[in-house]
Amino acid sequence: MLTERDTETLFKVLNSSTELLKDKLGISYLDAFIETGDNLINNGEVHVEEGMPDSDTVSKLEKIYSEIDYHKLDAETVRKAVQICMIKATKEDAIQANHQITPDTIASIMGYLVIRLVKEDKQLQILDVSVGMGNLLSTVVNQLKDAIKEVDIHTVGIDNDDSMLAVASINSQMQQNSDNTELIYQDSVANILVDDADLVISDLPIGYYPIDENTTNYKTRSSEGHSFAHHLLIEQGMNHIKPGGFGVFLVPSNLFDTTESKGLLKWIQDNAYLQALLNLPKEIFNNENAQKAILILQKHGDNVHQVEKIMIGEFPSFKQPSAFQKFLAEIVEWEEKDLLTKKVRRTIMGKSIAINAGSSTLKFKLFEMPSEKLISSGAIDRIGLSNSDVEIKYGDGEKFQKTMDVNNHEEAIKLVLDKLLSLSIIENYDEITGVGHRVVAGGEYFTDSVIIDDDVLSKLEELSELAPLHEPANILGIKAFKKVLPDVISVAVFDTSFHTSMPEENYMYALPYKYYTEHKARKYGAHGTSYRYVSGRAAAMMGKPLEDLKLVIMHLGAGASICAVDHGKSLDTSMGFTPLTGIMMATRSGDVDPSLLAYIMEKEGITDINEMINILNKQSGLVGVSEVSADMRDLEAVKADNHQAELARNMYMNRIVKYVGQYVAEMNGVDGIVFTAGVGENDIGIREEIAEKLSYFGVKVDSEKNHIRAVERDISADDAKIKTLLIPTNEELMIVKDIERLK
Ligand SMILES: Nc1ncnc2c1ncn2[C@@H]1O[C@H](COP(=O)(O)OP(=O)(O)O)[C@@H](O)[C@H]1O
Ligand SMILES: CC(=O)OP(=O)(O)O
Ligand SMILES: [Mg+2]
Structure with missing residues (x-):
């Protein structure tokens, strides 16, 4: 209760002094706010330049400033008062959408979602690549400090608008948090020199980024014309995050619906896990096109995995508080049981082996999954020729190497199975929880990879004549692994399935048509x-x-x-x-x-x-x-x-x-x-x-x-x-x- 009253008092002080300065200096509400903020921080001493403001105004301002000592207020009280002023500035000065303050409702939902993602950290580096007036960043920081004891938070905020940044600076100084806040006046799309963060959080500017020459190194840039600023900043943000760290972005709800988004999606797939996309309630936006969503990405890293269920949904209306609460609870449960828990990770962690029988080679790779960390790889080449080179890499840079005669693929597979144990790459075959085989020919029958059962195996035998140098070796490999690991998932991945997109005129031979219809x-x-x-x-x-x-x-x-x-x-x-x-x-x-x-x-x-x-x-x-x-x-x-x-x-x-x-x-x-x-x-x-x-x-x-x-x-x-x-x-x-x- 007390803090609410303090917020109101501080707002009144800030607002009345801002209005006074706006009037006397003939400047915008925003500029007047910056002026008054700077005065307050400067111990209430009014800045006078060329006799402006006049002495009468100066004494009025000094009187207003004396009504409160912001040093005695807590950070949230200050933040809220500043935020109310900025809502007023938005209306009075008709501030454009990208420069508007992140509304408290959105900022606090984002803060709430973030708490569990970083709660293990004692030292936390947070980056905001479009910090604006700093409301989102300070809301999240205040929430984290409240929820996590003894956390040491350092924040970096970057923005290319000096007025916005001036507000952010006043915000952090009045919240007495400026020692741990670095604000950088810069275009975030250009090269930024900051340490990698544990968390990136940003209310992204939406729309085209005008300076194409700054975007040449971006993978998410558009192939023609201007690129989307929010795409570039997602890439930039994620590039400045530690492995396994989270990027939590406020984005347009239609982020993935545009033609330009294909490149973004591809980039995300290569660099991060898309863990959640949560639409915010429609009612808080002016129209459907302005609707925004919270995007949660997680950078690839050790012990990080794609969630089993990507969280995609829309927050219910605030007017239905119980439905809203229920949705929040669902997300929290998802964070704990899917996104973060060790239990889920343990059950889906395992080792998968890929067997690739080429015509002259047998190669394998053993990966820890789903991290895709390579545990061991090996190749036996010149199979059937004399002097095969057998090379198996494992452990900490260890290597087994031998030149010997390997007469056929059967011998090669046996060798791989033996070496996995004798080199202690695994202690027991049971550690392998997935086996995948390259299979050369899938005919018209297999257009995608499949789990191998008896039916699949007999179909592969039928298809053998489509790849006589390979298919028999592929089948040998499947059977050999089935024998040692009968209950483990075994998958066939076909060389031919990528080509099923070929158009008719390219895959047909100019032979009697019935050879195609009758014999494929x-x-x-x-x-x-x-x-x-x-x-x-x-x-x-x-x-x-x-x-x-x-x-x-x-x-x-x-x-x-x-x-x-x-x-x-x-x-x-x-x-x-x-x-x-x-x-x-x-x-x-x-x-x-x-x-x-x-x-x-x-x-x-x-x-x-x-x-x-x-x-x-x-x-x-x-x-x-x-x-x-x-x-x-x-x-x-x-x-x-x-x-x-x-x-x-x-x-x-x-x-x-x-x-x-x-x-x-x-x-x-x-x-x-x-x-x-x-x-x-x-x-x-x-x-x-x-x-x-x-x-x-x-x-x-x-x-x-x-x-x-x-x-x-x-x-x-x-x-x-x-x-x-x-x-x-x-x-x-x-x-x-x-x-x-x-x-
Ligand atoms: N240093 C090299 N220079 C030229 N060719 C090489 C070299 N190393 C390997 N190769 C060629 O690569 C071939 C094996 O290719 P690879 O793709 O591994 O085989 P596969 O077709 O059995 O999958 C060998 O037959 C050899 O001719
Ligand atoms: C299909 C084929 O020729 O495969 P590889 O190059 O592995 O022998
Ligand atoms: Mg090959």
């Missing part, structure tokens, strides 16, 4: 999981939404293919009905004239077409032409003295150049090309030569930047017209993400 004879493509991962990373590196980009991705491994990713979707790809066709590969021929097969069969006395196809799959490509090796490293080593080895490399590059050209034509342009997979990631010379051959449409690689292996990097020259990117693929990460999705 069509192009399926492969490497889709890799394209899915790489295209997402490419968009992030280029700072544009994937939906706005035309990309050609070259997946150059032992199996190799190229994909035209048009606006995020596979438009066309070089592999066909099986992974035999398209560009030249390690042991596979790529495209050949089918009538040549009949001719060779006759000349060589081959009677079974399967034998011929087997030669195309296993004895052709690099190894067939070079008669040296299927491994690009071996060809590189001897190419200077071995014509066939050099020829094989040249043919390999020639096929790539042809296909890339086709795809640029098919998309009628391209924004970026990407190199990935074993050869693409590691063969510096091949990248350089291919780039030179593609200079006609604007590809230009910087040799120094290109001089690197298996690192994500933009290798384009500064004056290149289109981007050339090097992106190590990560099919395994996509696989474990799909396990989480299907759990």
Whole structure:
């Protein structure tokens, strides 16, 4: 009660002195408030300049100031009185919406939601990237101080409006909190130099940000025209937060409904967990378009997870207090039971393993989930050739390495299972709570990843002929893991599902139509999981939404293919009905004239077409032409003295150049090309030569930047017209993400 009266007294002092100064100096209410605030802080001494205000006014003001000593008031009493003055300023001076004070109702709801998110912290750094008059920030700080004992709070507020900031400064000084408050007069979109905060809280300015040149480093910037200030500031805020920290933003309710929001959403997905979007009651806004919501984001970090249930909803009207209370209670329960509790985390924490059987390799990655922290990774290469390199990374930079003969995928899988235990990567197979397998062919049947049961397994066996070098190994892997972990979720992630977006004219062969209708004879493509991962990373590196980009991705491994990713979707790809066709590969021929097969069969006395196809799959490509090796490293080593080895490399590059050209034509342009997979990631010379051959449409690689292996990097020259990117693929990460999705 007492404080309410104090608020009223302080308001009267502030308001009457403001009105007096406004009148005498002929200035706005806001400017007069700033003047009077400064006077009060300056021990009630009235600032006089060039005889203004006159001495009569000065003594009137001194009398008003003597009516209260703000030092004796608590912070909330001061804040409220200032807030009432600012509501008055908004009306009297017709202050534009973005500069208006954050209403107390909203500020206190935000404060209430934040308490549990930071209550464990004893030292708290809070950042507001559009602090304005400081009402939101000080409401939250006062609430936190009240709710959490002995918390040491330091705040930083940034704003590019000096009048607003002057009010914020008066606010913090009169609340006697200025030692712990840093106010910075700056454009928050520009480079800000502040320590990473534990919590970012902001009532964001809505609308276009006018200075495009300040936004070049923003991933959420618009590809054309001005960008949205609130998108940029969400990115900026989250970039200045510690791992696992929360960003709590007041945003327009339609934040994700605009076309521009795709880029924002993508950025959020890559950098943070979208945990809640809570619309505020419509009645507190002038109209539906002005309605706002509270967005809760959490930056990725250790022991942080996507909530099981994203909290999306609308606060009931204030006129229904019991419904309103109930809603608040639901959110609190959600915060405690989903967003924060260790119990929920423990039950969903586990280890997921992704098994990727390539034609010449077996790779695995073991992740802690859902944090996606990599625990161990391994690769066995040159399977079926002699001298396989077995490499397993685990622990604190430890590595198991051995060169040995691994004759087939069955031996490789057995080796992985043995090493997981013998290297103590896990103590027991039971620690693995999810298994995901790369499966190359899903036909038209599997358009998305699936949980593997007996029906799925028998369907995969049926589909084996669509990927003869891979599917049997994929099935072996599935069965081997089912045997040791019969009750653990096991998921198949298909190479083909990314390509189900291809249009008819691209996937059909010009053969009698009934072969399609009766036998599903069509192009399926492969490497889709890799394209899915790489295209997402490419968009992030280029700072544009994937939906706005035309990309050609070259997946150059032992199996190799190229994909035209048009606006995020596979438009066309070089592999066909099986992974035999398209560009030249390690042991596979790529495209050949089918009538040549009949001719060779006759000349060589081959009677079974399967034998011929087997030669195309296993004895052709690099190894067939070079008669040296299927491994690009071996060809590189001897190419200077071995014509066939050099020829094989040249043919390999020639096929790539042809296909890339086709795809640029098919998309009628391209924004970026990407190199990935074993050869693409590691063969510096091949990248350089291919780039030179593609200079006609604007590809230009910087040799120094290109001089690197298996690192994500933009290798384009500064004056290149289109981007050339090097992106190590990560099919395994996509696989474990799909396990989480299907759990
Ligand atoms: N340093 C290197 N230079 C050139 N090629 C390399 C290098 N390292 C690996 N490779 C190539 O990468 C191929 C394996 O690619 P990868 O994508 O891992 O295989 P898979 O197709 O079996 O998934 C090897 O056959 C080898 O030719
Ligand atoms: C489909 C395919 O060829 O896969 P990989 O490159 O892993 O052998
Ligand atoms: Mg591969």
